[in-house]
Amino acid sequence: MLGLNKKDTGLLLIVAVLALFAPIIFNPFPSDSAMAQFNAGYPDLMQRFVIFGIFAIGYNILFGLTGYLSFGHAAFLGVGSYAAVWMFKLLSMNILPAIALSIVIAGVFAALIGYVSLRRSGIYFAILTLAFAQMSYNLAYSVLTPITNGETGLQLSLDDPRILDGAPESVGSLPYPTLLGFEMSDTYVMAAGGWQFQFSVGYYVCAVVLLLAFYLSIRIFRSPFGMMLRAVKSNQQRLNYTGVNARPYTLAAFVISGMYAGLAGGLMASMDPLAGADRMQWTASGEVVLMTILGGAGTLIGPVLGAGFIKYFENIFSKINDTILHQWFAIMPDGIEDVLVALVHPFVGKGWHLTLGILFMLVVIFLPGGLVEGGQRIAGLFRRRKTDNDGDGDTGSSTSKDPAE
Amino acid sequence: MGILEVKGVNKRFGGLQALGNINLDIAENSVHAIIGPNGAGKSTLLNCLVGKLIPDTGSVLFDGQSVLGRKPYEINQMGISRVFQTPEIFGDLTVLENMMIPCFAKRDGSFRMHAFEHSENEAEIIEHAEATLENVTMADKRHMHSASLSRGDKRRLEIAMCLAQDPKLLLLDEPTAGMARHDTNNTIDLLKRIRDELSITIVIIEHDMHVVFSLAERITVLAQGSPLVEDTPDNIKGHPKVREAYLGEAA
Secondary structure, eight states, X not given: OTTOOHHHHHHXXXXXXXXXXXXXXXXXXXXXXXXXXXXXXXXXHHHHHHHHHHHHHXXXXXXXXXXXXXXXXXXXXXXXXXXXXXXXXXXXXXXXXXXXXXXXXXXXXXXXXXXXXXXXXXXXHHHHHHHXXXXXXXXXXXXXXXXXXXXXXXXXXXXXXXXXXXXXXXXXXXXXXXXXXXXXXXXXXXXXXXXEEEEEHHHHHHHHHHHHHHHHHHHHHHSHHHHHHHHHHHOHHHHHTTTOOHHHHHHHHHHHHHHHHHHHHHHHHHHSOEEOGGGGSHHHHHHHHHHHHHHOTTOSSHHHHHHHHHHHHHHHGGXXXXXXXXXXXXXXXXXXXXXXXXXXXXXXXXXXXXXXXXXXXXXXXXXXXXXXXXXXXXXXXXXXXXXXXXXXXXXOTTSOOOTTO | OOSEEEEEEEEEETTEEEEEEEEEEEOTTOEEEEEOSTTSSHHHHHHHHHTSSOOSEEEEEETTEEOTTOOHHHHHHHTEEEEOSSOOOXXXXXXXXXXXXXXXXXXXXXXXXXXXXOGGGOHHHHXXXXXXXXXXXXXXXXXXXXXXXXXXXXXXXXXXXXXXXXXXXXXXXXXXXTOOHHHHHHHHHHHHHHHHHSOOEEEEEOXXXXXXXXXXXXXXXXXXXXXXXXXXXXXXXXXXHHHHHHHOTTO
């Protein structure tokens, strides 16, 4: 289907089902139960899952396939956001031209940075991209204030021209980004029993874009172009002496991943029309590296998983404070309760980074292939048990293991 | 005039004269061996032929065109394939994918943005890759991860990757270095078959005399960066200068 083989079609369908039913799947607990704080099915967070998923999918095309570790991809995300907000200010609140411009601008920006940075590889490449991203960040903060509005961040205002939209309908309130007449913040709340499911326009726009982005990434992974990129990672010397010029391949991968980042930035601005320099900071670049590695670099679904995982921790774990802990351990005797709360305290709330850091270390040490490898191992255990039962131990363990699975 | 002409090539590294006035004329479809003791400049010479190093003076003409100043991938596209001393293959890829890459490079040139075709639909490429694998008797291993191949099979795969490009000139840098006797003999047999069945010019750099004398039609002996003698294997065997270079004056 769609030029994919059976396995990839299956993967795409799984992602499609997950994305379409996310408001239900991520909302497993009734809204008045004690567990409701673990629900992730509200539009704001789901949009973040999806947008960072797109960002990580794109990053994976560069890092997962060619092995070039870029440490400055947040710059493209930031540039995309600025481009989108400017489009909202000048042209129209329709998100399509805004997103189109963010992709184009991020692509041009990536071509410039990539052209220079890709002259080096390994750690030098990482440092060059980091330097460019930090330069962009600092410029956005200071010199480029007329474009970026510096510290305050770029925002909509009532006197923006918005050539296509004309005068705002209701004076005194800022317009919302729209698509085909729907506002991104429109949400339909469905109450079913104790559950409240929120279906928002913005989320579904993001989800559809994610599916397109994911589909495109599968096509790239399975194409001869993708094979060349994996060859770059595997042995650049051999590739060179096989008549292939690695530079344009890596540059193309860099630009494609930059455009994905721009797309993510544009979507982010479409959901919430403001853009700040913080989005370009190096910690944001580091985050996408973490997402990709945590999920499984070079795998198709890994980056999406990693993005969801990290964003879930950031938003859910960080909300667990001492009061909530005391509620949890309320059944314990007082002394033990205090000890338990004191023990757990550093790992939740503001300490969520600690939990994430420990998990990241565990994954990297025990599952170098990321969460995807974990999944494969579990699936492998089941498969082995099954074949052992069939009395067929020899299933050719040395045969094909698709490296880009 | 041969397919590869090396004229007056000099290369200096600081105070060391690595190559001194090398002249070579390699006839089309011949097997030419370059031998010499350690430090004779064999690998330096080879690196000058493939674009890794640029000689200080002199010219290198392949098929009438200069290769000097061209990038390794450009020289490969001219028709020169190279086998490394330690097998250089794409370890993360399967054997078949390893074979497909040179086929793509041959068909598409040094860069093509073919990001939307499916690799599995490239029937011609796969067919050619599999036929070449068959030719080196590795077809049964085509779905293996190439990093898990034995040393001998890696070498065989590397040679097959070069053959898949149908090169005019095949350069081999100590193709049997570090191999067990059994693998060495297999490699010799393979190279003999290539020599006899395909019309490819082969230049081989080798330490192992057994390999050299079973394959080569002409031999050039290098010593301290200069060509000592060039002759047929039979004449080289008893040549006093060669003995001297290898074993010292007393022998």
